[in-house]
Amino acid sequence: xxxxNALKIIGALLMVIDHVGMxxxxxxxxxxxxxxxxxxxxxxxxxxxxxxxxxxxxxxxSVLILGIICQIPMLILAPSAQLNILxxxxxxxxxxxxxxxxxxxxxxxTPLSQIVIRAxxxxxxxxxxxxxxxxxxxxxxxxxxxxxAMASLFYAPSDAPSxxxxxxxxxxxxxxxxxxxxxxxxxxxxxxxxxxxFAIPILLFYSGKRGKIxxxxxxxxxxxxxxxxxxxxxxxxxx
Numbered sequence: 001x002x003x004x005n006a007l008k009i010i011g012a013l014l015m016v017i018d019h020v021g022m023x024x025x026x027x028x029x030x031x032x033x034x035x036x037x038x039x040x041x042x043x044x045x046x047x048x049x050x051x052x053x054x055x056x057x058x059x060x061x062s063v064l065i066l067g068i069i070c071q072i073p074m075l076i077l078a079p080s081a082q083l084n085i086l087x088x089x090x091x092x093x094x095x096x097x098x099x100x101x102x103x104x105x106x107x108x109x110t111p112l113s114q115i116v117i118r119a120x121x122x123x124x125x126x127x128x129x130x131x132x133x134x135x136x137x138x139x140x141x142x143x144x145x146x147x148x149a150m151a152s153l154f155y156a157p158s159d160a161p162s163x164x165x166x167x168x169x170x171x172x173x174x175x176x177x178x179x180x181x182x183x184x185x186x187x188x189x190x191x192x193x194x195x196x197x198f199a200i201p202i203l204l205f206y207s208g209k210r211g212k213i214x215x216x217x218x219x220x221x222x223x224x225x226x227x228x229x230x231x232x233x234x235x236x237x238x239x
Contacts (some may be wrong), residue, residue: 002202004045005211008219010202011041016226023230033192037199039085039140040147040181044174044203046089047151050096052210060097062220064090070224083138086223091129091138092148098122099149100157107159143184150180174203 002010018035025031046063053059067086074081102118104110126146133142140147153176156168178200185194 001207002205003207003209003211004048005213005215007041007203007206008045008215011038011045012219012222012226014038014041014199015223016230019227019230023234029192032190033195036190036193036195037202039144040177040196040199041202042085042089043092043144043147043181044151044177044206046092047096047148047155047173047177050093050100050148050152051155056097060090060093063093066220066224070227083136085139088139088144089148091132091145094125095122095129095145095149096152098125099152100155103155103160104157107157107161107164140184141187143180143187147177147180147184151177170206170208171204174200174206177203 014035015038017031018038021028021031021035049059050056063086067084067090070084070086074084098118098121102115102122105115105118126142129145130142132138133145138144151173154164154167154172156165160168178197181196181200182194185196
């Protein structure tokens with residue numbers, strides 16, 4: 001069985017393969033094809049993070065702020081560059097929170113007006129993300145922001161009926177997210193994006209545990225640092 005840390009390490013390795021191909025071997029498709037499987041793994045981990053985080057605001061801000069920091073060099077060097085994956089995931093966290101907020105109202109003694117308000121909040125969040133995606137391209141688009149929410153669709157609040165709790169399993173979460181991955185692939189510019197669905201079998205081995213070592217900040221730092229290192233190597237080799 002694989003812990004959350006193990007899943008992230010696999011995702012990180014796949015991401016490095018993807019970016020090595022992007023930077024050093026842009027004409028060789030196999031690197032980018034293999035790298036397609038990184039997104040579902042990290043999307044699944046984002047959904048798990050929204051479920052188990054002790055501070056929802058801190059979790060959201062950590063991902064968003066790091067995404068903004070990573071975006072600044074892109075805005076300077078290539079103003080038309082799309083918003084990076086961390087910003088996509090930060091928005092995905094908001095969708096997961098809004099979905100969870102609605103589900104908690106559905107399965108307890110909540111007035112109908114509150115349920116409607118929470119449903120509207122979820123709708124507003126999704127529409128705002130769609131609008132932002134229309135104004136400024138982001139990695140994996142608006143649908144990519146919804147993929148982690150697909151993984152969290154059957155997370156069962158404590159007051160949920162037993163029927164829903166019976167669906168609160170790793171297999172169900174991974175398979176429902178697989179539907180989101182396929183939908184994202186249908187609208188993707190990259191023809192090989194559907195390869196991402198092959199990450200789903202890996203997720204079926206998830207143990208539901210974080211792992212013995214705290215590696216949260218390692219994974220936050222890994223994304224920008226490995227890109228800086230790869231581009232630095234490419235620059236030196238090009239001299």
